[in-house]
Amino acid sequence: MKLYSFSPTPNNRKVEAFIRHFGLPVEIYSMGFREQENRTEGYRRMNPMGKAPLLVNGDFCLWESNAILCYLATLHPETGMLPNDPRGRADCDRWLYWQAFHLINTVIAVRARSKTAEKDVELNIGVLNGQLEDREFVLGDLSIVDFAIAPYLIGRHGQAIDYEPYPNVRAWLDRCNQLDGIVATVFRPKGK
Template sequence: MKLYHFPLSPNSRRVVAVLHHLRLDCELEAVDLSKGEQMQPDFLKLNPNHMIPTLVDGDFVLWESNAIMQYLCSKAPYTSLYSTDARVQADINRWQFWQAAHFGSACSVMIFEKVVKKFFMQAEADLQEVAKGEERFHRFAQVLEQHLKGRDWLVGNDVTLADFSVGSFLALAELAEYPMAPYSEIPRWYGNIEQLPAWISSAPPAG
């Protein structure tokens, strides 16, 4: 298998973390978004959306990070990351879909305005867009905060794909200046993720 990824991307990091957690053999190939490498013809043949991550497994090509994570779990049957129990699996799916549709999109606004513009475009943040992102962040962070009360993990008693999916965006919380002050459960829970060996080893290189 080969995974095309961008190390700083939350979408990429959670897939790499799952690879490490499951101890799967996979070649990692970085695609430098800052240089437009995702627009190269060879990559567009794999992913016409020109986005990362993208997994190639023989003649099978798969994009969308949450789908890739679920597929990887099929390589390691009986993993607790993605239960075979229909209700538990549906609950994991629910949080992955929620991340993709709501929480991740809110965080992405602040990542673009405070990180991408600053470090890759040498541009100033649009404060109106930041305000919209913060408003949306609070809407969904409150949902996450309430759910986490009395819980170490999002689903059940152990880490699952749900934790990697939702938690991946918190790795950039400080850099993107998320408005985290009102929340205590979210950083407590993310602290559990930060202690996982797979999460530690999936961190992008310093510098």
């Protein structure tokens, strides 16, 4: 398997972090967006969206980061990162959808200094804070959900959010920042 990635972005980082955390047998290829590798005809055949990440497994090409996380967790049940009961899986899916639709828009609103940013943070970071009450991780135990959400709130993407009113989120981020896969995917400019 091969992952085409562009590490600094949260969608790429979440997949790379998961792969690295568990030492999964996936080759990680760092794409050159300056060279516009994602716009080549060959790449667009694999991913018509022309974005990263993209996972290639034989003749199967999978794009969309949360779909890739689910696929890898399904291929590697030994990681224990994907609930196998219907209720647990539905809860997992709920948080993956929440990240893809609500959290991403909150982060965008904060970075753009949108008029709705404060309300978006209060709602969405507040919801996450409530979920983390008496829990180490979003679903209780570490799961793909933590790998999906954390990269949006770690680093430059989440720096503009004041986490002071959200102690459960702060504590969770501290735990996520200690995960081997998260640590391994911290963006470092070349030569640093």
